[in-house]
Amino acid sequence: MSAPIRIRTYRSSDGPGLARLFYETVHSVCLRDYTQEQVDAWAPGTVDLAAWDRSFAQHFTVVAEREGVPVGFGDMARDGYLDRLYVHRDVQRQGVASALCDALPAARITHASITARPFFERRGWHVVKEQQVERRGVLLTNFVMEKRVREAR
Numbered sequence: 001m002s003a004p005i006r007i008r009t010y011r012s013s014d015g016p017g018l019a020r021l022f023y024e025t026v027h028s029v030c031l032r033d034y035t036q037e038q039v040d041a042w043a044p045g046t047v048d049l050a051a052w053d054r055s056f057a058q059h060f061t062v063v064a065e066r067e068g069v070p071v072g073f074g075d076m077a078r079d080g081y082l083d084r085l086y087v088h089r090d091v092q093r094q095g096v097a098s099a100l101c102d103a104l105p106a107a108r109i110t111h112a113s114i115t116a117r118p119f120f121e122r123r124g125w126h127v128v129k130e131q132q133v134e135r136r137g138v139l140l141t142n143f144v145m146e147k148r149v150r151e152a153r
Contacts (some may be wrong), residue, residue: 003067008104009075010061012015012053017070018063019047021088028089033114034140037121041138064096064101074100080108085116096122112143120145 028045034042056075064072064087068146072087074097082104087096101107109128112120117127128144 005064005066007062007064010056015053018073024088030115038140041136043142044090072096076104076107080106082110082146109146112145117143
């Protein structure tokens with residue numbers, strides 16, 4: 001039996017590990033739905049760690065870890081935009097993404113990849129529109145998705 005997943009808040013020291021996790025996830029999990037050229041443009045293997053740290057610090061950012069090792073992360077801007085949600089390939093379909101989303105309860109809008117779209121749909125999100133985004137001169141399809149917040153009566 002595997003050690004349990006723990007969700008905690010982001011620390012600046014997480015940056016390099018999250019950058020590796022991002023790269024590995026895109027280059028393995030997302031390769032089902034995107035070409036090699038597209039994943040290379042999306043996650044070229046280098047991230048501006050200082051810029052990521054600033055972004056994570058400005059957002060509400062949570063990290064999923066098992067035995068002290070990050071296995072996923074998610075971050076949300078103050079306006080409810082779910083910016084990033086990535087789960088390591090070795091812990092896919094084990095509830096990690098759901099646990100991360102549950103820790104970001106106010107998220108209302110995201111730009112979901114082809115790979116992530118079914119996950120969000122199962123959680124009650126719907127597609128607003130399909131779009132093409134450019135990364136390093138390469139077009140990638142993603143979806144603007146919303147989660148409607150039920151109003152109290």
